[in-house]
Amino acid sequence: MAAHRVTLLALDGVMSFELGMPITIFRSLDDLYAVSVVTPTQAGVTTDSGLGLTGAGTLTDLMKADTVIVPAYAFERGLPPSVADALRDCLQRSKRVVSLCVGAFALAQSGILRQRRATTHWIQAERLAQEHPDVVVDRDVLFVDEETVLTSAGTSAGIDLCLHLVRKDYGATVANQAARNAVAAPHRDGGQAQFIKRHLPVSHGASLAATRAWALERLAEPLVLRELAAHGHLSQRTFIRHFIAETGMSPMRWLALARIDYAKQLLEQTDAPIDEVARRSGLGTAANLRTRFGRRCGLSPSAYRSMYARDHGSAAP
Structure with a gap:
């Protein structure tokens, strides 16, 4: 299987972290991804830290x-027409185009985000909406997946x-596995809030991480x-506030979401029948699994297994 080719477009003033982070994640899976970096011209660019x-x-x-x-960059400096043309050409050729943080301004200025x-980043969301009224700006979420065009917050x-x-x-x-390589949370849903609008003191000086871990071990239970x-x-009322x-x-x-995520793992890593996957993930019946899985993932559990399963017969986690 040919490696999926990921290319980062480093624009002038590119943020060093947001350039290095995708390289770290995708290169940790170097048998699956081939990673490269390009700049608008052979002269290169200067990063936000002043390094060439x-x-x-x-x-x-x-x-x-x-x-x-397209990682975050000094978007206030504008976008060279050649870059806008290249990004539009990528989308027309069915490439997947992604922006990180204020890299969204490059996509907007290229017309890729129209409609x-x-x-x-939430600080710049209002500016993006004002400068590009043809873009439907979602100010609160972590990322947006529009199939061939994806954008993230800051x-x-x-990650x-x-x-x-x-x-x-x-x-x-x-x-x-990529999350473990990067020591990152394995799954945060794109619809989560970018930031917490108000502070809530945590009871007993601890977070609810232990409760979440406890629940993950008991997904099969109601x-x-x-x-x-x-x-x-x-x-219950206080728990909900702190949990959110x-x-x-x-x-x-x-x-x-945790149950769907565990169902995915079971479909990928085991030969368990669909009704057993439903039971072990806490989704009850095969019919309920198919309904919820299809609504969330856009395909049936069987189609997902055919697409992603690798080591059937291995022990489930």
């Missing part, structure tokens, strides 16, 4: 990529989006809010 980046490829090399990623839903949300890309390409097992709150030693503050979503939504 030279010796990379140029815009013509973008055509060789399967996925083009599309997109996000960027910094750590870029989430890169792991999301791995998940789309190779499934949950490989994405979780967990209810009362049991989760009791494990966290909080009232820590995860950006309600406890039951988090639990539903």
